[in-house]
Structures are given as structure tokens and as C-alpha cells.
Amino acid sequence: MSTNEEIIGRADVHDIEAILAITNTDRNEVISAVEQNSEAIFTWDYTKGARPALDKLYEKAKVSMWNGETDLPWDTEVDQEKLVIMNAEQNEAAGMGFADFDVAGTSFEKWTDAQWIQLGIESQNWSLSQFMHGEQGALICTAKIVETVPWIDAKYYASTQVMDEARHVEVFAKYLDTKLSGYYPVNAHLKMLLDDIVSDPRWDMTYLGMQIMVEGLALAAFGFMHQMTTEPLLKQLLRYVMSDEARHVAFGVLSLQEYYADMSDAEMMERQEFAFEAAVRMRDRFLQQEVWERMDVPVSEAIELVMRTPTRQLFQMMLFSKIVPNCKKLGLLDRNDQWLRRRFEEIGVIQFEDWVDTADDYENFALGQELADPHGPTAATA
């Protein structure tokens, strides 16, 4: 069993200085190369439908493709400044405002309205940039799964996901380029996680890191943003992306359920530790340290303030509302004396364990379905 230092590089998961010490050192590079030592696996067993749940998902994916160029209303005008104000008003009215922290005696005390609006704009540029980078991570991971997974039904399905992810990268990049006002390099915590996922030679670790952890979080985050935004193009873009993401998470759960069934405690322990590492990296990334740097405020002060904000805490926890039930379904929470359960308690997200898992509720995300409220335990985006 490894220690926190060995898994995440620090003893205390909540150590803000240690979190902020990790920064992106190659911001100006155009490419980033990651070593990977996995085996490409051919299979000579072409029996289609040997894994009926995966086959069903593959058939579903084939008829669920959309075209980011022609299916989205790209002629929609986006005024970011007005949007920040409108979103804030709507979210305030719904009791979900983010600007409810107490600024007395802090660097924010003398902020003008213009600075608060700029913060909203930067946050949006940052969020969409990170979504785009995460989507590229998914593109690379699923291309890798096509090579490394030994089952033909999984290779077929993963190939459809490669196409889905290409589309996701494409639409987020286009949105950033044509509707927003700036771009952020990949967040250092997110990149660390993506590198760890890509470099692990074991095929099931790609699934665990990407399909269960990164995509589980993305599904919750997209659901949140889909509900919060008043911008119709972004709303529709997210809705389309979510219809695919729900399938992707299901692909992870269905594949790993079978693979984990016969695993030893020692093997499960490695998966539990990897899930914990991924959870911490993703939580760290959402502190959006690069935004505070760009806004020229002391980063640790800003983060400490934001972390104490109740609505922000709720948002941070909600990000795990898909991941925790899926980990439970895979048996990851309770093996090895409830190791991962204890860690999830430590980061305050265990309360989602009995929410709906994503093995088979992807039908609820199909285009044309009304999405349920993301804040309830039985909700499709819960």
C-alpha cells in the first residue's frame, strides 16, 4: 500500500502550497511527447457481439454521430461581457451564484465591476480551454484503446469514440476561436494526469483514468455548465457532447466490470490508488490557478477564499457525482479494507456513492431527451 507522498507527491491532500507548486513549464511548446510502452494487440477472434452490452453500445454509436460544422448554430452572436452578467443574474436568482464570498480585508475588496466581469470572462476562456485539452486527451486515449484492448467488440466501440472525441476537440476549439477572447495552455495538474494515463502500459488503466475518472468528471461538469449557461450555442454544443460522453463512461464501466471480476487484492489496490491519484489531480485542476495569475491577484489567497465559498464547495463536490457511483459499481470503493472509500471521505465526495451509475443510463442522454436536473441523486446527469 502506497503513501500519499508516493501517489500524489504530498502528504496532505489539502496542501495548497504544494498544489500551487506544480505549474506548466512548457507553455510555449506546440507539441508534447509522452513515452508509452504498451503492446498493440491483434485478436483473431472476430465474433461480433461476444460482449452484447458493448455491441449494443457500438450499434448505438454508429447512428448517433453528429456533425459539429453543420448541426450547431455557429451564426449565434456571443457577447462575452453581456453573457457573464446574464449568467451571474440567472445563477444568483437560482441561488447558485459564485461571487458570494466575503471579500472584506482581501485583495478583492477594491475590485471594480469591470474586474469582476473580466474574471468571469477569463474563467470562461479557461474552462473551455481545459475542456478542449481534456478532449484531446480522450482522443489519444481511445485511439490507444483501439490498439491495446484484446476484445473485438471493444476495439469496434473504441473506434467510434475516437471519432466522437475528434468532433469534441473540433467544436471546443472552434468555439474558443470564434466566440471567446483568449486561450489557456493545458493546466499542469490535468497534463500530469493525462501523461500518467497515456504512459501506463496496462490497457485497463487507460479506461480507468480516462473513461471512468476524466470522462466521469467531464460529464458532471458539462451538465453543470449546460444548466448554468444562458448562451444558446454553448448550451447546444454541450448537449451534443454530453450525449456522446454518457456512452463513453458506460463503455468504461461495462468493460472494467468484466475485467475486474477476477482481480486479486494486490491488483485492485493498484487500481484504487490510480483512481485516487486521478481524483486529486482533477480536483487540483479546478482551482484554476492560471486565471488568478492572469487577474494579477495572489493565487493562494484567491484559492483559499474560493475554497471557503459554500457554492464553490458544492460545485467541487458535484464534479464527483458520476465518478463515485461508478467506482462503487466496479468494486473499487471497498476492496482492501475500504481503502478508496476512506480516501473519498478525506476529499469529501463519498456522499455520491448511491447516486445513479452510468453503466446503462446513457439512453437518458440521447439527443431529444429532456435532461434531468443535475443536482438530484436519480438525475441522469447526477
Ligand SMILES: [Fe+2]
Ligand atoms: Fe469527449
Ligand SMILES: [Fe+2]
Ligand atoms: Fe468522451
